[in-house]
Amino acid sequence: MSPTDFGWLILFFPLAGSIAIALGWRVLPGRTAGWLGTAAIAASFACSIGAFVSLLDRPTEDRQLTARLYDYATSVGLDIDVGILVDPLAVVMCLIVTGVSMLIHLYSVAYLGSDRGYARFFSYLNFFVFSMLLLVLAGNFVLLVVGWAFVGFASYALISFWYRRGTATAAGMKAFVINVVGDVGLVLAAFLIFRELGTFQYLDVFDAVDEHFTVNDGTLVAICLLLLVGAFAKSAQLPLHTWLPDAMEGPTPVSALIHAATMVTAGVYLIARMFPLFELAPTAADIAAFTGLATLLVAASIALVVTDLKRIIAYSTMSQIGYMVVGVSIGAYTAGIFHLMTHAFFKALLFMAAGSVIAAMANRQDIDRMSGFRRALPFTSLLLIIGALALAGFPGTSGFFSKDEILVFAAERGGMYWIFTIGGYFGAFLTAFYAFRIGFRVVAGDPCEEARELEQGHLVHAEPENPATGETEDTDVGYPGPEHHIAERELPMRIAMAVLGFLALFAGVIQIPGVTAGLEHFLEGTFEEAPLFGIHPSDSSAYLGLLVGGLIAIAGISLAYYCYVARPGVTARLRQRLPRVHDFLADKWYFDELIDALVYRPVIGAGRFANDVVERVVVQGIVGGATGAVRELGLLVRGAQSGFIRAYALLVLGGFAALALYFLVVSS
């Protein structure tokens, strides 16, 4: 089978799974829906491997294949088809998406076991995977926009999954609205590309762009900036990031799959996919890189003070995506995609471990309440520490190689790109610190009440309350189900976490400087024409970068050890001495308030003005005036309609008599 045949099959299985589960929810017993969904994604993963292997059989320059299913719209000068582009970048993304999705489906089979919306969850989840794969495999801008919008919808549906939870539905709406802002940017970019180049096909656009535009052409920069609006909204970069922390209201596997491992990396994929455009518009690429740097530092600083376990990981996701955006924007395509892959592994793992801990805590997420789970949850604790090590970039783990590759590449480009190296290493220090803020808080210290209960074999059950509103959660429709599931007691969860733990530790081996470059060789099929792809840091500078990165990671972890294990009171004292700084960070740099003041209030004010003045005075004045005039006129003459037939007859006769008299007088 050719790679494109595999491409169609990759898309087919999740869609079929989603529809089958959606239609069969009533008859699927027990955990069948979960296993069905997992099997669909596993089949898709197998096809991704098939596509990968069949691409490897081909020579490097012949690894970009397109296929069309049918013509969607054909008109004069417009030719849109339902077509896919299978190339090394798309296949790598497919492998990451389907592989991680498969493990998260497997985890969810057990984790959501007692949820009333079990089948609904897996139908949504399969639909999400289908949308994401459509986005990745799309061969033209139209299909890209379709996949992009589907992904936004799937995210909305899954954030609002517990629909009786007010905060969850509000978070879903917020995510959807901000994502639609991005969709608008993407659609406008596609329109501009069509106006300039007359085609929606990726490969035609990439071929034509060199001749049509000069470097930093105004239109091209506008196109790239509009693409960036889409990418930033999806990937939660400043200033369109505020939805991502709120998206943690959804079930934990959703946070792991959509809001950490796959969907939020769509923006990174988009920038990498559009590399011929961005290489011709260095201004736009630099704007993207600086936004990524700002995001990674802001998010890392917020992650230092937030106390909600899932929100800390969410901010770390934003921060890590900042690294990827920097990477693909400055031309470090391999490194950016490599970091995307390793991040998918360790961040999904962190969320899974967090889910297990939260279940053990009877759904409380405040890390200030957690401590000493190392004996109560030995397996979860081990995997949590592995995830935190990879996130921190501890020497030897996967995050160690991928993060440093981006930063060394920035240094290799020199000049102002040194800013990214320095800022990135500073961010890495913060990352190591907050990664082990989670790790030490959960694992180390005296066992908390829940941990002690668990050590004696009891899983704590409590009436969970919504931390934002204080309302008791409605466990009847799901949140979070009457029973809790921890990895120690559920085999599917343990398998998923173990596989991801292995990958988080060892996935770095495919791309070790001076030793292996598997990913780079494979991606050459996509990026071979990119001038920046040819830049390679020398081995010595790469090793120097790894040394610096490793030292920084160890320094951050040591500081976390000092603050949370050796001298536990240190952070509380720091907080008391610097209340302003703490409040500034804990209030998330006031971005929500900024958007509130800049967008929400003016729009609401304009709406109120339109209601009070335009609608009430102008529109209702005209409409009400016209109807009122007709009514008044009618009142004047309604007295004539007495209902006396004889009066009408008299009127007729009298009228005719008067007319006859008149004509007699006139004619005589």
Place this chain on the structure above:
Amino acid sequence: MSLEWYLVLSALLFAVGAAGVLLRRSPLVILLCLELMLNAGNLSLLAFSRSLGNEDGQVFALIVMVVAACEVVVGLGLIVAMYRRRLPLNVDELRTLRG
């Protein structure tokens, strides 16, 4: 006989009919008076027709009779329906269409 006599008789008949329509309250009688007025018109049509030697007037008279017959059918039907529904047979009391 000259034309004037016919016209005078026609005018008298018409006046009687009109007076009946205006003064009587029973719908049946009003209907009869309407017929009287129509026939007054017919009489003058025929008189003009004979005096001018033109048959058009006679044709008009026939058409008026057809219309009158139709009108009687509808009118009598309405009156019977009113009677069956025990409505008052008095046009002054039938004022539902008052504005």
